[in-house]
Amino acid sequence: MRGIGYWVVAWLAAMLLAAPTQAQLQPKGKNAILAGLVAESATIVPGRTVTLALTMRPSKGWHGYWKNPGDSGIETQIAWDLPAGLTAGPIQYPVPERLIVAGLMNYVYEGDYAQLVEVSVPAKVAPGTKLPIRARVDYLACTDKICVPETANVAVDLEAGPAPAAGTNRAVFDRFRQALPKPLGGEARFEVRGSRFRLAIPIPAGLELGEPYFYPLTDGALSYAAPQTFSRSGDTLIVETDAPPGGGSLSAVEGVLKLSGGNGLSLKAVPGPVPAAGPPLGPAGERPAPGASAVLTALLGAIIGGLLLNVMPCVFPILSLKALSLAKAGGDEGAARREALAYTAGAVLICLGLGAALLGLRAGGVAAGWAFQLQDSRVILALLLLITAVALNLAGLFELPAVTAGGRLAERRGLGGAFWTGALAAFVATPCTGPFMGAALGAALVLPEALALAIFAGLGLGLALPFLLLGFIPALRRRLPRSGPWMGRFRRLMSVPMFLTALALAWILGRQAGVDGMALGLAAATALGLALWWVGRRQGGALAWLPLAPAALAAVLAAILVPTAAPGPAPAAAQGLLKSEPFSPARLAALRQEGRAVFVYFTADWCVTCKINEKGALEREPVAQAFADRKVAVLVGDWTRGDAEIGRFLETHGRSGVPLYLYYEPGKPVEILPQILTPSRLVSMVS
Amino acid sequence: MMKPMPTAFTALAAFAIAAAPAAAAPIVGRPAPNFKLADSNGKVVTLSDFRGKTVVLEWHNPGCPFVKKHYGSGNMQRTQAAAARAGVVWLTINSGAPGKQGHMSGAEARTLVAQSGARPTAYLLDHRGVVGRAYDAKTTPHMYVVNKAGTLVYAGGIDDKPTANPADIAAARNHVLAALAELKSGKAVSVATSRPYGCSVKYADG
Numbered sequence: 001m002r003g004i005g006y007w008v009v010a011w012l013a014a015m016l017l018a019a020p021t022q023a024q025l026q027p028k029g030k031n032a033i034l035a036g037l038v039a040e041s042a043t044i045v046p047g048r049t050v051t052l053a054l055t056m057r058p059s060k061g062w063h064g065y066w067k068n069p070g071d072s073g074i075e076t077q078i079a080w081d082l083p084a085g086l087t088a089g090p091i092q093y094p095v096p097e098r099l100i101v102a103g104l105m106n107y108v109y110e111g112d113y114a115q116l117v118e119v120s121v122p123a124k125v126a127p128g129t130k131l132p133i134r135a136r137v138d139y140l141a142c143t144d145k146i147c148v149p150e151t152a153n154v155a156v157d158l159e160a161g162p163a164p165a166a167g168t169n170r171a172v173f174d175r176f177r178q179a180l181p182k183p184l185g186g187e188a189r190f191e192v193r194g195s196r197f198r199l200a201i202p203i204p205a206g207l208e209l210g211e212p213y214f215y216p217l218t219d220g221a222l223s224y225a226a227p228q229t230f231s232r233s234g235d236t237l238i239v240e241t242d243a244p245p246g247g248g249s250l251s252a253v254e255g256v257l258k259l260s261g262g263n264g265l266s267l268k269a270v271p272g273p274v275p276a277a278g279p280p281l282g283p284a285g286e287r288p289a290p291g292a293s294a295v296l297t298a299l300l301g302a303i304i305g306g307l308l309l310n311v312m313p314c315v316f317p318i319l320s321l322k323a324l325s326l327a328k329a330g331g332d333e334g335a336a337r338r339e340a341l342a343y344t345a346g347a348v349l350i351c352l353g354l355g356a357a358l359l360g361l362r363a364g365g366v367a368a369g370w371a372f373q374l375q376d377s378r379v380i381l382a383l384l385l386l387i388t389a390v391a392l393n394l395a396g397l398f399e400l401p402a403v404t405a406g407g408r409l410a411e412r413r414g415l416g417g418a419f420w421t422g423a424l425a426a427f428v429a430t431p432c433t434g435p436f437m438g439a440a441l442g443a444a445l446v447l448p449e450a451l452a453l454a455i456f457a458g459l460g461l462g463l464a465l466p467f468l469l470l471g472f473i474p475a476l477r478r479r480l481p482r483s484g485p486w487m488g489r490f491r492r493l494m495s496v497p498m499f500l501t502a503l504a505l506a507w508i509l510g511r512q513a514g515v516d517g518m519a520l521g522l523a524a525a526t527a528l529g530l531a532l533w534w535v536g537r538r539q540g541g542a543l544a545w546l547p548l549a550p551a552a553l554a555a556v557l558a559a560i561l562v563p564t565a566a567p568g569p570a571p572a573a574a575q576g577l578l579k580s581e582p583f584s585p586a587r588l589a590a591l592r593q594e595g596r597a598v599f600v601y602f603t604a605d606w607c608v609t610c611k612i613n614e615k616g617a618l619e620r621e622p623v624a625q626a627f628a629d630r631k632v633a634v635l636v637g638d639w640t641r642g643d644a645e646i647g648r649f650l651e652t653h654g655r656s657g658v659p660l661y662l663y664y665e666p667g668k669p670v671e672i673l674p675q676i677l678t679p680s681r682l683v684s685m686v687s
Numbered sequence: 688m689m690k691p692m693p694t695a696f697t698a699l700a701a702f703a704i705a706a707a708p709a710a711a712a713p714i715v716g717r718p719a720p721n722f723k724l725a726d727s728n729g730k731v732v733t734l735s736d737f738r739g740k741t742v743v744l745e746w747h748n749p750g751c752p753f754v755k756k757h758y759g760s761g762n763m764q765r766t767q768a769a770a771a772r773a774g775v776v777w778l779t780i781n782s783g784a785p786g787k788q789g790h791m792s793g794a795e796a797r798t799l800v801a802q803s804g805a806r807p808t809a810y811l812l813d814h815r816g817v818v819g820r821a822y823d824a825k826t827t828p829h830m831y832v833v834n835k836a837g838t839l840v841y842a843g844g845i846d847d848k849p850t851a852n853p854a855d856i857a858a859a860r861n862h863v864l865a866a867l868a869e870l871k872s873g874k875a876v877s878v879a880t881s882r883p884y885g886c887s888v889k890y891a892d893g
Contacts, residue, residue, distance in 0.1 A: 016857075037784035037831045070823040071826070071887060072825055072826040072883075072884070072885060072886055072888075073849070073882055073884075073887070074849050074850065078848065101887060102784075102888075102889065102890035102891065102892050103820075103890060104887045104888065104890070105824055106887070130737070138850065138851070138852065140851070145788055145889070146750065146886075147751065147752060147886040147887075148752060148755075149752045149753075149850075149851030149852075219882050220880075220882070245713070245714050245823070501712075659729060
C-alpha cells in the first residue's frame with residue numbers, strides 16, 4: 001500500500017496551499033491550549049478526597065470544548081496514572097460559552113478555564129506516603145478555522161497527611177468552583193411537539209435571568225445551532241427550540257441553564273407536559289429585530305410613565321414651582337418656548353445619560369437593572385444631600401434661581417436654569433421610577449442599543465411633557481392660578497414631600513450602609529443645612545456661596561467614608577417574620593458555644609423549592625412563635641451567587657446545592673431536615 | 688477510473704453545477720436528498736444515477752486531524768476497498784469553502800486521492816456547501832449510507848470512538864462497514880444513527 005508516506009506529502013502540500021491556516025499554526029512543541037494540573041491541597045487526608053484542577057489556558061483565538069462539544073469537536077479525555085487505591089471521579093466542566101462558525105454550533109471556552117476532578121484516597125494509606133498523580137490528557141484545540149487534537153502529560157505530587165496543608169490553593173479553587181454549574185434541585189420536564197423541543201424548568205418568577213441559554217448535555221435532544229426562545233409561566237421557565245430531524249425518543253435530557261453573570265444551573269428533565277409558552281423573553285443568540293408596533297408600544301409606555309413621574313413626591317414640587325414661575329413671567333412667548341425646550345433637553349439628556357451608562361454596564365457584563373445607580377450608597381448619599389438642599393430651599397432657608405419662583409430671582413431665570421431644572425427633575429425622579437417603570441425599562445434593555453436609548457429618551461420626554469405644553473400653549477399658562485402671596489405658602493408646603501423623599505433616601509442609605517453609614521449621611525445633610533442657612537443669611541453678597549465650601553468638603557468626605565455594601569444582614573433574610581442573620585461557620589460555632597439551638601437554612605434566588613419552603617413553612621406565624629419561644633437562632637446562607645464558603649459547608653453535609661435545612665440542638669447531633677418543609681414539622685422540631 | 692481534464696473547467700463546473708434541494712436535514716428511513724455535483728475531473732455526478740446500488744457518502748477535509756486519523760492509519764482506505772469489492776458506490780464530498788482549511792481544486796483532489804491510495808468512486812467538490820447543508824453534514828468525517836432504493840439508512844460517525852487517536856481504531860465498531868454488511872445480508876441497519884465526530888465542516892460564511 002502506498003498509504004502513509006504519500007498521504008503525509010499530500011497533506012503537507014494541502015497545508016501549504018491553505019496559506020491562511022498555516023499562519024495560525026502553533027509553533028511545534030507548544031500546545032495551543034496549555035494544560036496544567038493543580039491540587040487544592042498538597043496534603044491529602046486518607047479516607048477523604050482532594051480536588052484537582054486541570055487548568056486550561058487557550059492562546060488567543062483558540063478555544064477548548066465543553067463535555068458536549070456541540071455540532072463538532074470532542075470532550076476532554078483523561079487517562080489517569082494513579083497510585084494504587086486512588087480513584088478519580090468524572091470531569092466537572094465549568095459553564096461554557098457559545099460560538100457559531102458558519103452556522104455550526106460550538107460549546108466552548110475561549111478564555112482560561114479549569115476542569116475539576118475529585119480524587120479519593122483510601123483510609124488505609126499511611127500518612128507520609130508519597131502520592132504522585134500523573135495523567136495523559138487528550139483534548140481538542142480549535143480556532144474558527146482549524147482544529148488540532150492536543151495531548152498534555154500533566155503531573156502533581158501529593159502526600160498523605162493528617163490534615164490538609166496550610167497555605168492551600170483554596171481561594172483559586174473557590175473561583176474554579178464558582179464557575180461550575182450549581183444543581184437546580186428541582187426536576188425539569190421536556191416534550192417534543194412536532195418539530196419543536198420544549199423544556200419546562202422550575203425557576204422562581206421573580207428571578208432576573210439576563211440572557212438565558214440552555215446548554216444540552218444529552219446529544220440528540222435539540223438542534224444546537226437553532227435559536228432558543230424563552231418565556232415564563234409563573235415559577236416555570238419555558239425553553240423552545242428546534243428538535244433535531246428524525247430524533248429518537250429520549251428518557252431524560254440533561255443540561256445546564258446559563259443565567260445572567262455566568263451563573264449556571266445543572267438540571268435533568270424527564271418527559272412530561274410543558275405549559276404553553278408565554279410572551280417571549282428575548283431569545284438567546286441573535287436578537288431578531290422587534291416589530292415596529294412593539295417598539296412604539298414601549299416608547300408610548302415610556303412617555304406615559306415619564307408623565308406619571310411628574311406627580312411623584314420627588315418631582316412634583318420642582319415641576320409645579322417651575323410651571324408657576326413660567327406662568328408668572330407671562331408676556332414673552334419666545335422666552336417661554338425656549339425655556340420649555342431647555343427644560344426638556346435637560347430631562348431627556350439625563351435620562352439618555354443614565355440609560356447609556358446602564359447599557360454600558362450591562363455590555364461590560366454587570367447584571368445591572370434600571371435605577372442601578374441607586375444600588376451604590378454614594379449615589380444615595382449624593383441624592384440625599386441634593387434633596388435636602390432642595391427641600392430647605394423650598395422651605396425658604398435660602399434662594400436658588402433654578403428652582404424657585406421667587407420674585408427677584410425671576411429675572412435671573414435663564415435657559416441654563418431651565419436646563420438644570422429639567423436635569424434635576426429627571427435625576428431625582430429615578431428613585432420613584434422603580435415600581436411601575438421597572439418592567440417597561442427592563443423590556444427596553446433587550447432591544448438593540450439605539451432603540452433602547454430611544455425608550456430612555458421617551459421617558460425624559462414624558463417627564464418634560466407638562467412643562468413643554470405649558471411653554472408652547474399660552475392658553476394653558478393663562479389657566480394657571482394668578483400669582484400672589486399664596487405662592488410663597490405653596491412653596492413652603494411643597495417642601496414637605498421633599499423632606500419626606502429625603503427621609504426615604506436616608507432609610508435606603510441605612511439599609512445599604514448600615515446605621516453608621518446613615519448617621520454619616522445625616523451628619524453631612526446637617527452640615528449642608530447649616531451651610532445653606534448661612535448662605536441664606538448672606539444672600540446677595542459677592543461671596544455668598546463661600547460657606548458652602550466646608551459643607552461640600554464634608555459631603556465629599558462622607559461619600560468616601562460611607563460603606564458601599566451593607567455590613568448587616570442579607571436584605572431578603574432580615575425582612576420576614578422569622579428573625580434571622582446571615583450564615584457563617586464562625587457565627588454558627590459561636591451560637592452553639594452559647595448553648596443556643598440553631599436552625600440553619602441555605603437558599604438561593606433561583607431555587608423554587610427554597611422559596612416555596614420559605615413562604616409556605618418558614619414564614620408562618622406558628623413557626624416564628626415556636627422559634628421565638630425556644631429562642632432558636634436562625635442563620636440564612638444565600639447561595640444565589642455560589643458563595644464559596646457556603647459551597648464548602650454544603651459539601652461537608654453531602655449536598656452539592658440548595659435547599660439544605662439543618663437544626664442544631666444543644667447536646668444532640670445535627671438534624672438534617674427533608675427538602676420539603678411543613679410548619680408542623682418545624683414546630684415539632686423545636687418543641 | 689478518473690481521467691484528467693482541464694482544471695479551470697473543473698473549477699467552473701464545480702461552481703456552476705452544484706445543485707441540490709435546499710430542503711430540511713435528511714431523515715434516516717426517508718429518501719436521501721438527490722444532488723448533482725462536479726467531481727474532481729469536472730464530470731457531473733448525480734446521486735439518482737446510482738439507483739439500484741448502495742451508496743456511501745463521506746464528508747472530507749484533508750487538513751482535519753480526525754480525517755487524518757482514518758486516512759493516516761489506512762482505515763478509511765480499507766473501508767473504501769471493502770465497499771468497492773461489494774459493488775458499493777463511494778462518494779467522497781468536500782464542502783470546504785475557498786480560502787478555508789481543506790478546500791481543494793479538482794487537480795489537488797486528484798493528486799490527493801492518487802497519493803493517499805483512497806478508493807472513492809468519485810471525489811465531489813461542493814465548494815458552496817449546498818449539498819453539505821442539504822445533508823446537514825456537520826463534521827469531517829460525517830458518513831451517510833443510501834440503500835439501493837435511494838433511502839437513507841445510516842447517518843453519523845465512521846465509528847464509535849470519538850477521538851483523534853489512531854490507536855482507538857482497532858477496538859472501534861466501524862458503523863459503515865457494519866451497515867454495509869447488514870444491507871448485504873438483507874437485514875435492517877441496527878445502528879442507523881450515531882453522533883458524528885470530527886472537525887466542523889468548513890462551510891462558506893453566512
